[in-house]
Amino acid sequence: MSQPLVRLTYASTATFQSDIKGGIESEVARVLLESRRNNPKANLGGVLHFGNGYFFQCLEGPRDQVNRVYQKISQDTRHRNVQVLSTQSVDQRLFNDWSMKYLPLEENLSRLLKTHGQKAFDPYGLDDTTIDALLYACVNGVDPVAELGQPSADQSDNALTAWWKKLFQRRK
Numbered sequence: 001m002s003q004p005l006v007r008l009t010y011a012s013t014a015t016f017q018s019d020i021k022g023g024i025e026s027e028v029a030r031v032l033l034e035s036r037r038n039n040p041k042a043n044l045g046g047v048l049h050f051g052n053g054y055f056f057q058c059l060e061g062p063r064d065q066v067n068r069v070y071q072k073i074s075q076d077t078r079h080r081n082v083q084v085l086s087t088q089s090v091d092q093r094l095f096n097d098w099s100m101k102y103l104p105l106e107e108n109l110s111r112l113l114k115t116h117g118q119k120a121f122d123p124y125g126l127d128d129t130t131i132d133a134l135l136y137a138c139v140n141g142v143d144p145v146a147e148l149g150q151p152s153a154d155q156s157d158n159a160l161t162a163w164w165k166k167l168f169q170r171r172k
């Protein structure tokens with residue numbers, strides 16, 4: 001029998017200094033590359049949200065895989081104070097087409113969070129209703145990394161350019 005499908009969300013605080021390349025934090029780009037390389041093999045999907053120095057991530061997939069990858073992620077030194085916000089068994093995935101969708105904090109998400117009482121994005125304070133609202137907004141949000149194509153900035157950095165190319169490959 002196949003394993004139950006679960007959805008886990010957590011909050012964490014970035015430990016790296018800001019270094020924006022091609023419109024995205026380079027550490028976040030690395031995280032996305034790793035996620036988009038690894039997650040399809042583990043049948044995992046979800047969304048990664050970064051804003052105000054905080055991460056909010058949703059992982060969806062078979063329970064053991066979600067637990068295994070969450071354990072690995074929680075040891076990662078690029079963030080600290082990693083706290084599970086919610087875990088639930090689900091019948092269906094929200095992020096079907098994504099091994100890891102990326103959404104930065106931008107205007108409409110900020111607006112949504114304001115309607116839930118958050119002046120500045122702080123994922124540790126999210127209640128279940130706001131988590132659900134944020135996730136549904138993330139489903140519909142446009143991933144700028146997927147849409148932009150190859151970034152114009154820092155073309156000289158071959159390694160980074162190669163990462164970008166991989167980053168744009170959406171899971172089929």
Ligand SMILES: Cc1cc2nc3c(=O)[nH]c(=O)nc-3n(C[C@H](O)[C@H](O)[C@H](O)COP(=O)(O)O)c2cc1C
Nearest residue numbers: 031034035038039055057069072073076078079100
């Ligand atoms: C905020 C954050 C989210 C991450 N999300 C994922 C993820 O969804 N999948 C994944 O494989 N690694 C993720 N990582 C990276 C892992 O912690 C780890 O560095 C990576 O999986 C190692 O990949 P490797 O075993 O292929 O070297 C994340 C790291 C951070 C800081």
